[in-house]
Amino acid sequence: MPLALHPPLQPQNLVRAIRAQVPRKALRDVRNRLAFGKAAPLSDELIYIDPRAVTHRYIPNPNQGAPRFRRSHSGHIATGDWDLSVAPLTGNIKEEAIQQHFLEGVPWEQTALFAKLSRDIAEKGMVDECHSVDELRARYERMDRLYDEASRTGKLLPKNALPDYFRREHGGIFVHIDRNGRAIRSGGGMHRFAVARLLGLTEVPAQVGVVHFEAVKNGLLAAYRRQS
Template sequence: MAFADHPTLHPTNWIRDLKAQVPRKLVRDAWNKALYGAEAPLSDEAIYIDPLAVRETCRTMPGGPRLRRRQSGMVVAGDWDLSRTTFGGNVKVVSCRMRYLDGVDWEQTPLFDSLMGKIAAGERPDECASRDDILNRYESLDRVFEETRRRGRLLSKAELPDFFRREHGGILIHIDRNGAPLRAASGGIHRLAIAQILELPEIPVQIGAVHRDAVKKGLYAPLRRSRIGTGA
């Protein structure tokens, strides 16, 4: 077994394993299989969705579970999937559409103003501490947009230099009780916006939480399989 093929096992990634809670996720995977069988969700795995099917973002309900990357692959019952907000109204989505559909400079978008305001207040939004940091970050996003448009698809994490574990670090998507995708509160919003703007037919995403009803109804397992054969 080559460490290059399994970076999660490489000694240099052990700290990263702990931060990503990989040991806990392995226990979760075993528990899911014991409860739901061979096709139960696996933490950090890739599923394949139509990006245009993502119309809403899942919000944390008061007293409800906080669902982030650490909860990837968790099967959750209850009404957590009913607390939602419109995805298209997010300032990052609006600003991406302004940039890539209308040709507006990043400095003229509401996102840029928002980030500059946070920096002025002493915050470091998206690891940015200055105007130049913001411009550099969004120049990188422009390259992602152009490469994705040219390629006609969004690369999976396994195809990228920073590959770590399954689809960890990809666009984070929860699955509701009816098997429909919900954007997580954080994780890959720019890439999802790009996929929607380019009207890509399918994208690989990192699984977030999965409603128990979707698993029991057999609505989750089909999402593992790419419909167009471009997944890793």
């Protein structure tokens, strides 16, 4: 992609690029590749996971060596036992709302999720990148379109095929990779992940999170990459 067409370098995206820590991520990419070559993860890298094989979620516990990782840590290589701080996936308010809406026909605005997010917008001014209830409605209209497309085609499109594309798979389903190469759910992309699980999809795009040093050393990230 020509630099002029690269979204993080466009003037209108400067603030977003800084908030997403793109310069720091670019330096991380250089260090990772110098140390591990092509086996190293790239920040915001697009990988493909089987949602059915993702059975655990990451539980931050800083006092026990499990830091609170965010999207800004994408592509970070970490040693230690942080990847052992996990719990089985359980239902959550977003997944419940998606099931109610798509399986039972409950309007979004009648779900507990929509009510909660509306309150959060009133109290905090912004939630899930929405500054108003109208923006929240538009977000869930896009979710309806995403579900219809995925139901029809049997797949989720990667971020680079969507109108809101910013950088690699930034904003996608966020997963860490543990020492054994297992994908662990963490943070963002819960809507897309819940839709994938609801539809029984077997392969979906995801944004790489933190990767355990042992997984990088043993080349385990290769299993999540598509050969170009």
